Each structure stands twice: as C-alpha cells, then as structure tokens.
Amino acid sequence: MRTKCSIGRGAAFMLAAVLFAVFLVTPVMKVEAADPYKVGAVFSVTGRASFLGDPEKKTAVMLQEEINKKGGINGHPLELIVYDDEGDSTKCALAVRKLITQDKVCAFIGPSLSGLSLAVLPEAEKHKIPMVSCAASYKIVTKDPETGEQWKWVFKTPQSDSMAVEAIYTHMKKNGISKIAVLSVTSGFGASGRSELLRLAPDFGMTIVADEKYGPKDTDMTAQLTKIKGLAPQAIVNWSIGPTQVVVVRNWKELGMTKVPFYQSHGFGSRKNIELAAGAAEGVFCPLGACNIAEILPADAPQKKVTMEYLKAYKAKYNEGLSSFGGHAWDALSIVAEALEAVGPDKAKIRDYVEKLTGFVGQHGVFNFSAKDHNGLTKDAFNMVVVEKGDWALAH
C-alpha cells in the first residue's frame, strides 16, 4: 500500500513540476534582437488545413532568413513571429490578438483559411493594423459586394476562387463543353469553390447536372462518380485538397471514365499529387499560378525569374516539391517587406504603401493594388495546365 501511494504522490509532484516548468519556460524562449521589424504570421500549420499552412510557414521562414542574410531591411533584422492556429477559429483569434497586443507587430500575414480570415479581420480593422491574408475568398477584402468597397486594413494575395473557376469555365467553353458535373469536399475549401462554380455557371452557359460531395477523410469516391457516370456529363470538376483529390482521380480512372475531361482545382498544384495518383492523373486539367509551372514558363514571362528562384531555394532548403500555397505566403511577406523598406514600421504608412503598390511581381501573378482592389490580381493570374507524361504542360 505504501509504495503505491508514494508512486502516486511522486508522479503527481513530477507532473506538477513539469507543467510549471513548461509554463515558466514557454514565453521566455522568444529571443529579442536589437531594433527588429516585427511581422506576425498565423498559419494552419497542423490540423485539417496543414496542406495550406505547412508550406506557408516554411516559405515565410525561408524568406525571413534570406532577408536577414542580406542584412535585414535597411539594417533592421526582420523578426517573424509565427503562430499555428491548427485550423481552429478560437486559436486563430487568440493568436492574432496576441500578435497585436502582446507581440506588438506592425503587420501580420495569414491566416491560411478563408473562414478564419473573416473571423479575425475585425481585429485588424479595430486595432488599425495591416493584414495580408493568405486565403482565397473575395469576401476577405470586399466589405460590400454591391459597391465593391474594400476593408481598409485587409489585403490578400491568393487569387480568388472565382478567378480559378473563370479560368476553368473559359477553357471548357472554348472546347464546347456545356454540361458538367461538380464534385466537392465538405470543407471550407471545397464549399467555397463549389459556391463559385454554381454562381458563375450561368455566365458561361454551363448546366450543372450533378452536385456531389464527400468528406475530407473519406476513403473512396466511387459512389459519387458512379452516380455522375449515370448522368453522362461532358466534363467533371472536382474541388478538394488533401488525399481526397488524388483518390477521386484514381477512382475516375478505375471506373473507366477517362473519356470525360476532368478538371481539378488549383489545390492540385503539386507534383507530389501527380505521383500519388499513380498514373491516373494523365490528361487532367487544372488552373495553376505561375509558381507551380515555373519551369515551363517562357523565358520572357515577367514572373519567370522570381518563380524559378523560389523553386530552387525551397527545394534546396526543405528537400520537397513546391506547393502553390507556399507562394501565397511568399507574396504576402515580400509585399510587407517591401513596404517596410519603403516606409518603415508604421502601420498606417504600410497600409497606404500597399494600397498604392502596382506592378509587384509575385509568385502568383503581377499585383496591382488600388483602393478598389485589395487583391490586385485578375483571372490571368491562372494558367490552364494539363498533366502530360507525369508532368505539367500548358494547355491550349
């Protein structure tokens, strides 16, 4: 009886000591440098949106190191404080508030998810701090869709889902397709794409004969595809991210549906996905930003230089393929860095600078911001690409 009690007591004390030590040590580990420029970042590095946040964080950290290696911004080191919101709205809000009130950053980039960006933008507006989101929804920057009025302090770097959909529909229309089936995952990413697909369909003369869904952890989409097969559409559009976008392509091939053109969302933009599809991705179309196809861009394309550099640097540092989502973080942080270089760490001046920024060559397009457009991109930021012989090729 004695020994059991003392083990319990001993362990209880140990646990208390460990927790207390963690508690004490946690905040102290942040190293303060002399006179740095503090920029915050909130990404969904783990959790359900890690496909977005993980490459975004890696890119941002890589970029920060590059900048500091070159001597910082006007001699000031760039301090990047990154928090992981794990795809959770509460954690995201807490992280953003911490960045603003406790870490006192002069601007922050992220979040990775549209929903979360909408959740935290009131904080940016309230505390008058520039926010450059890495999420796609147009609602992040557009305060009033009727008048087009933009939120004052909020910008975003990814192309809107509507631009990707427009690119897809334009390609379809050019190829005489008008009857399509839509597949989407029941997450924020899928729901957003689906709503744009539904909304823009009439503008391009598209009739949607099937609107099927699946969960982000589902193992098989043959049921949904079988139903679609029965409705005989002229093309299929799938909007998802993560392993499901690979499984659905495999199912498409296994069911013998390869004669029906298959379009993926821009979430497909990674060579790893082609590899995982194990040959099933041949002939699949998708709209991609320039950074995904850096190698096949013509030499005189304005984005060729920055995208090739990013590709090489990312591969060298992390030994893994590029992800288009990392490019959004590259764009966001680079824009903030350029603003810092021009006007210093004044929040209002940074905001004004970004709003007037034009001709900024980024990973996903050439940005032209204005008071009426805090995204700065058009649908030309997307190129239609097709998978040929296991690699990307420009589609015609």
Place this chain on the structure above:
Amino acid sequence: MTKNFPLKKDRSLVHLGAFGLALLFFPFLAQRISFIEHYLDVMVFVGIYSIVAMGLCLLMGYAGQISLGHASFFGLGAYISGVITAKYGVNPWLCILLGMGVSAVVATIIGGPSLRLRGHYLAMATLAFCIIVTVVFNESIPWTGGPDGLAFIPGISIMGWALDSVLKYYYLVWTIVFLVLFLCLNIIRSRVGRALRSIHGSELAANALGVNVDKYKIYVFVFSAVVASIGGSLYAHYLNFINPASFDLFVSIKLLIMIILGGMHSLWGAVVGAVLVTFLSYEWLHFFEDAEVMIYGAIILIIVIFLPGGLVSVPAKVSGLWRGSKREAKG
C-alpha cells in the same frame, strides 16, 4: 461511496469566496506582467468551457450518464445566437434564451429514447447525435454559412453598454460561471442531487427506493444541454465567428477530457479541468510545436494513471502526505 462526494458545506463557501477574489484580481495581475497579459483572452474561453463542463459534470460525474454529444448543444446555442443576431438583428440576450429553449427541446427529444441505453450504447447514441448535428450545420449553407462559417456576429451589450473588450467580456463570462457554479452546488446538495447520486450507484436500487429514475435522468440531461447552450451563445458573441468544426466530436471528447482530468465527481474539477485543457491546447503546448499532440496525449495518460481522482484530488493527496509525514515524525 461518500468519499467521492464530499459534503463540506462551509468549506464550499470559503472556496467560492477565494476563487471569486482570485478571478476579480487576475486581470490586474495580467495587465502588469507582459508575458501573461494575453492570458486574459484565454481565460474568457476557459470560462465559457467551464460552463459547459459543469453541466456535463453533473450529468456524468453525479448521475453517471455518459454523453459525447454536448459539443452539439454548445453548437446549437452558438448557431442560434449567431444566425438570429447576424441575420435579423435580434437582441443577443433574447437569442441566448431562445437557444436555451431550443436546446431543451432537442435534449428532451434525444434524451428520451437515448437515456434508456446504458454505457457504451448511450455513448454511441450521443456520438451519433453529435455527428448528425455537425453534418446538418455543414450542409445548411444558407443558414449557417456551411464549413466556411458565419462571420460578423454582433457582440453583446448590457443596457446599451457594449461589452466589446476582452476585460468586460471576462467579467461577464466569469460572473455567469459563478452563477452556474452556485446553482449546480445547490442542486447537488438538494434532494435532486441525492437522487442523481443514487442513480449513479445503481439504477435498480434507486428505482426500488422510489426514485423516478427516468424523470431525473432526463432532467439532468436537459439541464446540462441548456447550460451548454448558454456557453455556446457566449462563445458566438465573443469570437463573432463560428464554424461547424468548433462543435464537432473532437470538442465533445475535449469536454470529456476536461472533466476527467479535473476530477469527474467534483464541480470544481470541471473548472480546473477547463483551465488545464484550454491552457494546454491554446497556449502552453505551442512551445513543443510538432510534438504538441504527443505531449498532450502523454499528459492525459499521466493524469489518468497517477491521479485517478483528477487534479482536484491533489490538495487531498498533498495534505495526506503532510499528515503522513507528521505522523512519521511523531514516531
């Protein structure tokens, strides 16, 4: 049996008083020490989860009925508050009451047949309920905004005085925690509380003694659902944004972990557990980055193995140790 449910009436008031004072003065402390300044924000969420956890504690720790569906009642309160204030501009307090009403009705409908099940079957029924509600939240896009969530939910105000800062909301939430705590402590000490505990001990025996087992089980289930709904509404009006992922099965499991780690048979355990789990997952474990989930699992294991009575049993163990060593010293 009695050692699980201490009935020290006077000590409870002292505890309540001490706790209240600590909460009152915590913000002043936080604002002075820069690296915990931001804990005030976290404490608001701790308070919200405590409210839900206390209801669940009454259901699980005292009446002995398991529920994996409480995140859904939390979510119902949040969505009703959120949707009706955002779309129709109705007064948030009215919406909180409406949320409570709806949760009560849903809990009665679900609880009726479910509470006839026992153990794992009851767990499964509540789990099924939780998943179904999450899917409904996800699919009802015109109402709830779907997976992308519902943004720009208005905040709460009292008689025109807007509660729009972290500090004001902190006091609001913890005042409500106190009210709920007081209410629950009274319930436990009343006939109802004794009836619940008899049900936990043995439903057959309780029935034989004349306790209307079915009635009490539904009462406590509905009560805990209503309390969870209050927490949900407070959550929606604080964060001003909700999405279905905040009310799914994993949140139900998180609530379970809160009351178990805190101490299932004590209301204070619910609060302590909420503090521990919320701070761990929102603050302290971020230091470990990629190892965060592993360490979280390890902490759960350590507490379950070495502190089966939860964290609230630590003072008793410590005083036992103290008395034990005093006895040894005396020889």
Place this chain on the structure above:
Amino acid sequence: MEEISFASQLLQYTITGVTIGSVYAMVAIGFNIIYNVTEAINFAQGEFCMLGGLVMVFFRVALNLPVVVSLPLTILVVTAAGILLDRLAIRPIREPSVLAMVIATIGAAFFIKGAAMFIWGKNPFDLPPFSGRNPISFLGAVIQPQGLWVVAFLAVVVVLLTLFFDRTMMGKALRACAVNANASSLVGINVRHMILVSFAMSAAIGALGGIVITPISLMEYDRGAMLAVKGFSACVLGGMGSFSGAVLGGLMIGLIESLGAGLVSSGYKDVFALILLLLVLFARPSGLLGSVEVNKIKKF
C-alpha cells in the same frame, strides 16, 4: 463514355460498400476483442490501422521489401505497439474502471497520432497494390483487385478468429474472461495476461485493415479517428461483443454509406448509417446481434 445502367450503378455502390465495410468490420472486430475482456472501448483502435498503413509504407516503399516480408513485419511492429499500449497505458492504472481505461486509450490515441505526425509528417502516403491496378469489369460495374484483397483478408480474419476462439486454450480463456472476469481468475486464468493478448490481437487486426486499404485510399497520420468512429458504430450496431455482429455491422454501415451517397445525397451520407444505428438502438438496446442477457450482466 458508355451509359451505365441503373442496375450496374447499384452493383457499383454495393461493391464499394462491401469494400469499405470490410475495413470497418475489421476495426469493429478489434474493438470487440478488447471489449470482451475489459468492457472498455479502445479509442486507439483507429490509430492501429493508421500505423499499419504507414509502417507498411516504410517497409514496402522505403526499404523496398516485398509484400510477403513487409506484411508480417508490419503486423509485428504494430502488435508491439499494442502491447506497449497495454503495458504503459492500461496496466499502470491502479483502479481500472471502464471510464479510466477509455480515457487512457484516448490519451494513447493522441500520443500515437502525434508520434505519427512527428515521424511521417502530415502528407499522405501511397502503397502499391498487392496485385496491380487493372480494374476487373463485372456486369457493367468495376472491381478493383485491391478491393478483393480487402474482403479476402476479412474472411481470413474471421475464419482464424473462429478457430482460435473455438479450438485453442487461449481462445477459450479469452471467452471465459468475456463472460465473467472474476470467475475466470478464480479458475486460474491470468486476466491481466488475457488483456495483453487482447490488445495484441486487436492491434494486429487493425494493422491489417490499414495495410489493405492504403493502396486504395492512401494513408496519413490523422485518418485514425474517422476509422475508429466508423468501426465503433459498426461494433455497436452489430451488438457489442459479437463477432458476427461486428462483420454484419461493418458491412451494413459501408453499404448504407455507399448507397446513400449514390442514391440520395452525398452530403448527408454519414448521417444515413447513423440514423439507422439510432433506430436500431432505440428498438433493440443491445444492437442487432448482441445478447440482451449478457448486456444486463455487464456493468458498463
């Protein structure tokens, strides 16, 4: 594209449903083995599947060992993980109540998931299928060869388990524990040892499920939770403790999901199986094939 007839569509849904249902059945069997001896639910069961898939990826892809070698090696490794789970998480509990064991398995599940994320990262992994990818055409529908392997492995597991529980001493000892653990220890059965065996077996079967589904749907570090929930649903639907119930429950849930997605609405497909489950439970509180008498004796 050739038109597909409604009958072929139905057949296709059935094939998909049976394939995925077999995986759910394997998870459910794992739940039952541990439940029978401990009355507790092992929330880490799904993580065993995940580990099976990822460890197999390591042996088969990273080390390039043939399936015949990597499969048994993977099962061994995951069984070891199951034994560790029993030793480090279950056995140290001093007052082994059912709830304590359940929470311990939840903690263990988080730990295993966290470890997997740490080791393998967040990306999905692929396995080459056991016998190629060429789909087999059958009456207008399509069968993947790997799907046949899934059903085959389920059948093998069921047959082996039946033989084990009927013919071997250890199997009979496990059955005795299921009926009444106290009485079993009185006749000399080491219940703690039986608990260890049950965890080892559940881990092995779970791993098999994960290995065999990965070539079809990839595997990543956080797939475990979903599999555990579906497997638990199958277990309860069929009646806890009953192996035929687990197989029946798993196949039913797989079929309802697939048919529901195809015929009604794919957004609500998870709901159909759960509604059926609720209806069954309200009508028959012990599940479809669960024994009412046994349910009354069990304390949880």
